[in-house]
Amino acid sequence: MQLSLKGKRALVCGSSQGMGKSIAIQLSQQGADVVLLARNRASLDEVRAELDSSQGQEHDILLADFAYPEQVKASVSDYLESGNTVQILINNTGGPAPGPAHTAETENFLAAFNQHLVCNHELMKLLLPGMKQAAYGRIVNVISTSVKQPLNGLGVSNTVRGAVASWAKTLANELGQFNITVNNVLPGATNTVRLEAIIQNKAAKKGVSIEEMEVEEKSIIPMKRFGEPEEFANAVGFLASPAASYITGVNLPVDGGRTSCL
Secondary structure, three states: OOOOOOOOEEEEEOOOOHHHHHHHHHHHHOOOEEEEEEOOHHHHHHHHHHOOOOOOOOOEEEEOOOOOHHHHHHHHHHHHHOOOOOOEEEEOOOOOOOEOHHHOOHHHHHHHHHHHHHHHHHHHHHHHHHHHHHOOEEEEEEOOHHHOOOOOOEHHHHHHHHHHHHHHHHHHHHHHHHOEEEEEEEEOOEOOHHHHHHHHHHHHHHOOOHHHHHHHHHHOOOOOOOEOHHHHHHHHHHHHOHHHOOOOOOEEEEOOOOOOOO
């Protein structure tokens, strides 16, 4: 099985912590040159120090806030204008605040749409020419199991994640002819800052302790535990590799079996 990404460059969004950081580390271990993209320079410097460089990889840092698509576009445009190309795009950014859909304000939906779908789309357009030229492209979107089964209390997130999934499936149909695959990886309950916030919110609403809430959340997962970011990154690393050359347009849950539908 060919998992090596030596000679490939990967842009990993939201790579200052959590799943983005783990994905960046995984891709570097597979031999990729990694471009870290987030808004916190100090955190990105720390992540870059952890990336594997044993195969001669060179890793870069770009700064942008995903709340501002034009800022993201400008940062990556400048990088490409310096003669760089990117064959692997990992779209990943923090999710919208929890809460029911019926109480969300219109601006909450618009902000999430910009942060997720619009940023993803602008990055795809920027990197597409280089992927076509290389006859190799991998676009992997980190979204949510909510695209298969909406999650209670995540109204804005459920809505926007579904839009990203449909966008990705459409792209997969259009770009397969260029040897470019587009896939979504759907994290379940994974040990990240995001999960901590969700559990704290649920515990407060139910009037129980965080520990009790964690036990309840784990009880509905067939594997009876939360996932680790590294386990999620393994799935992304596979889809980014040559081994996944005939897999495109899929929604892959990495959730310990929690999603109950097919």
